[in-house]
Amino acid sequence: MPVYTPPLRDIRFVLFELLDAASEFSQLPPHPDLDEDTVSQVLDEGGKFASEVLYPLNPVGDREGCQFDPATGNVTAPAGFRDAYQQFVAAGWPSLACDPAFGGQGLPMALNNALYEMLNSANQAWTMYPGLSHGAYECLHAHGTPQQKAQYLPKLVSGEWTGTMCLTEPHCGTDLGLLKTRAVPQADGSYRITGAKIFISAGEHDLSANIVHLVLARLPGAPEGTRGISLFVVPKFLPQADGTPGERNAIRCGALEHKMGIHGNATCQMNLDDASGWLVGEPDRGLNAMFVMMNAARLGVGMQSLGLTEVAYQNAAAYARERLQGRSLGGAKAADRPADPIVVHPDVRRMLLTARAYAEGGRAFSSYLALMLDREHGHPDAAVRQEAADEVALLTPVAKAFLTDNAWIACSEALQVFGGHGYIAEWGMEQTLRDARINMIYEGTNTIQSLDLLARKVLADNGAKLRRFGAKVQAFAEAKAGDPRMAAFIAPLADLGDKLGKLTMEIGMKAQQDRDEAGAAAVPYLRVVGHWAFAYFFARIARVALDRAEGGDDFYKAKLAVARFYVERLLPETAMLIRQARSGAGSLMAMDETLF
Numbered sequence: 146m147p148v149y150t151p152p153l154r155d156i157r158f159v160l161f162e163l164l165d166a167a168s169e170f171s172q173l174p175p176h177p178d179l180d181e182d183t184v185s186q187v188l189d190e191g192g193k194f195a196s197e198v199l200y201p202l203n204p205v206g207d208r209e210g211c212q213f214d215p216a217t218g219n220v221t222a223p224a225g226f227r228d229a230y231q232q233f234v235a236a237g238w239p240s241l242a243c244d245p246a247f248g249g250q251g252l253p254m255a256l257n258n259a260l261y262e263m264l265n266s267a268n269q270a271w272t273m274y275p276g277l278s279h280g281a282y283e284c285l286h287a288h289g290t291p292q293q294k295a296q297y298l299p300k301l302v303s304g305e306w307t308g309t310m311c312l313t314e315p316h317c318g319t320d321l322g323l324l325k326t327r328a329v330p331q332a333d334g335s336y337r338i339t340g341a342k343i344f345i346s347a348g349e350h351d352l353s354a355n356i357v358h359l360v361l362a363r364l365p366g367a368p369e370g371t372r373g374i375s376l377f378v379v380p381k382f383l384p385q386a387d388g389t390p391g392e393r394n395a396i397r398c399g400a401l402e403h404k405m406g407i408h409g410n411a412t413c414q415m416n417l418d419d420a421s422g423w424l425v426g427e428p429d430r431g432l433n434a435m436f437v438m439m440n441a442a443r444l445g446v447g448m449q450s451l452g453l454t455e456v457a458y459q460n461a462a463a464y465a466r467e468r469l470q471g472r473s474l475g476g477a478k479a480a481d482r483p484a485d486p487i488v489v490h491p492d493v494r495r496m497l498l499t500a501r502a503y504a505e506g507g508r509a510f511s512s513y514l515a516l517m518l519d520r521e522h523g524h525p526d527a528a529v530r531q532e533a534a535d536e537v538a539l540l541t542p543v544a545k546a547f548l549t550d551n552a553w554i555a556c557s558e559a560l561q562v563f564g565g566h567g568y569i570a571e572w573g574m575e576q577t578l579r580d581a582r583i584n585m586i587y588e589g590t591n592t593i594q595s596l597d598l599l600a601r602k603v604l605a606d607n608g609a610k611l612r613r614f615g616a617k618v619q620a621f622a623e624a625k626a627g628d629p630r631m632a633a634f635i636a637p638l639a640d641l642g643d644k645l646g647k648l649t650m651e652i653g654m655k656a657q658q659d660r661d662e663a664g665a666a667a668v669p670y671l672r673v674v675g676h677w678a679f680a681y682f683f684a685r686i687a688r689v690a691l692d693r694a695e696g697g698d699d700f701y702k703a704k705l706a707v708a709r710f711y712v713e714r715l716l717p718e719t720a721m722l723i724r725q726a727r728s729g730a731g732s733l734m735a736m737d738e739t740l741f
């Protein structure tokens with residue numbers, strides 16, 4: 146039977162021992178006195194909801210999927226999903242990190258993020274419904290008119306209504322400049338919107354009373370390409386003066402996609418046929434406004450993968466302790482039993498530790514990023530806000546791509562721990578692997594994240610943001626250099642920092658001559674940056690764990706062991722990645738297109 150125990154102790158360790166979240170929170174209104182006890186209580190409750198309500202629904206959603214009724218265009222989510230959503234709303238979870246001006250609780254993103262790790266471990270497909278709503282909330286909060294905010298935000302905050310993002314069209318995925326959906330202005334200030342969207346997550350379902358679609362479309366005469374795209378809010382039901390859902394709008398689901406994983410989430414083809422919509426933000430600046438939602442969603446996708454990595458690890462570890470096969474190479478470990486548990490075998494340990502290291506590194510990295518988001522949005526000092534915003538911009542594509550690639554590796558290794566039983570549906574591992582695959586694709590494929598990192602976040606400012614984060618890493622390394630117990634962590638961290646600096650300069654120079662050089666280097670480059678950031682957080686984890694591990698505390702001994710494994714077994718991947726990134730575009734571009 147699949148198992149999931151919310152990793153509350155690990156989350157508290159990261160937030161309060163590693164990242165000193167309490168002092169971060171103390172500088173942020175409206176909850177400067179938020180302490181570990183309060184956060185723990187909230188997370189305990191969230192963990193219970195995830196493990197007791199959502200996790201049992203995970204295989205149900207996978208088996209049943211969503212049902213589409215062509216006669217009505219209605220979509221029914223799998224059994225239990227609606228009820229779980231109502232419980233989620235009744236408990237006030239959607240409002241956790243939202244603005245009190247619109248009914249939110251104003252708690253930090255870092256707390257919301259930790260909640261979402263657990264929800265995603267338990268049931269990624271279900272969690273996408275409230276996850277997308279939060280993105281829609283952030284977008285309207287940043288760019289909506291006062292009237293739009295008053296109309297939509299309280300409903301999104303309470304969770305009564307859910308949200309979507311409608312970008313993709315059949316001929317237009319990565320390249321949004323190709324999009325064709327049209328918006329025609331009306332005398333009353335609204336727009337009539339017509340077009341076809343595909344792959345829209347949570348586009349139609351029976352969980353909420355209304356669905357707030359954020360739709361990209363073109364105004365008449367708009368410039369070609371991405372400079373001519375505007376953003377519109379298009380509700381499923383038009384809100385009435387009293388705030389209740391009124392007339393049905395002409396945005397309807399035409400079909401559901403049949404797909405590899407996340408079966409419990411409705412992936413919809415959406416048809417807009419003169420649907421009523423209202424402009425959000427400025428005309429032709431829709432992508433700019435949508436980026437608020439896309440950036441939030443990118444960290445959100447990283448959290449989906451962190452959740453899956455954790456649950457995959459937990460199941461593989463439980464199985465490895467029980468499954469008896471073969472004897473330990475060093476002599477029987479369980480002589481009273483017919484064979485030893487497979488956890489004695491070095492390679493089974495490698496697989497388990499790989500998954501665990503990617504979970505622990507990912508938790509530290511993403512929690513740090515969430516705290517930077519809290520600083521960016523809530524710190525009273527504008528300079529601190531700007532510095533945090535720069536780090537968020539730099540690290541968001543890494544969170545999206547590195548965590549999702551790692552989850553694919555981790556879930557595959559965890560499945561392998563089960564041998565043939567991993568491939569059989571009963572144990573839930575094959576669902577985890579199938580669910581994990583989409584995270585590398587949507588919200589901008591991981592290739593696009595790596596181009597964003599290298600071209601827009603690093604080369605565009607001559608490496609300024611990277612150097613500022615690097616200065617933090619270096620300051621830590623220098624401060625700990627005198628402790629011989631830290632040498633195993635600090636030396637590889639400093640070495641990789643040097644190599645990354647040189648690699649960045651080399652790619653930057655080559656890319657000035659030939660832009661394909663950036664495209665050829667981007668994917669391995671992002672993985673190098675991801676490993677560098679993880680090496681930094683594992684060194685910090687080791688620093689916190691060392692004294693207590695030496696005192697014999699098992700929790701900290703395990704933290705130290707995982708950090709050592711990471712440095713010795715996973716970090717060396719960077720040597721290969723750097724060689725790949727340096728090898729340039731030549732071998733990729735040499736073959737004529739017609740020969741593919």
Ligand SMILES: Cc1cc2nc3c(=O)[nH]c(=O)nc-3n(C[C@H](O)[C@H](O)[C@H](O)COP(=O)(O)OP(=O)(O)OC[C@H]3O[C@@H](n4cnc5c(N)ncnc54)[C@H](O)[C@@H]3O)c2cc1C
Nearest residue numbers: 310311312313317318319344345346412587588589590592
């Ligand atoms: C289950 C699911 C849910 C989704 N949910 C939503 C949603 O809620 N809302 C929404 O709007 N969309 C959604 N999407 C769409 C998703 O965001 C797109 O599939 C994704 O952005 C890629 O677009 P595409 O599929 O058209 O692939 P393409 O853009 O055709 O890309 C194909 C391949 O080419 C590569 N490529 C493309 N351009 C470049 C380039 N310039 N440089 C290098 N490589 C390039 C890509 O990385 C990819 O490997 C969803 C998709 C799925 C499958």
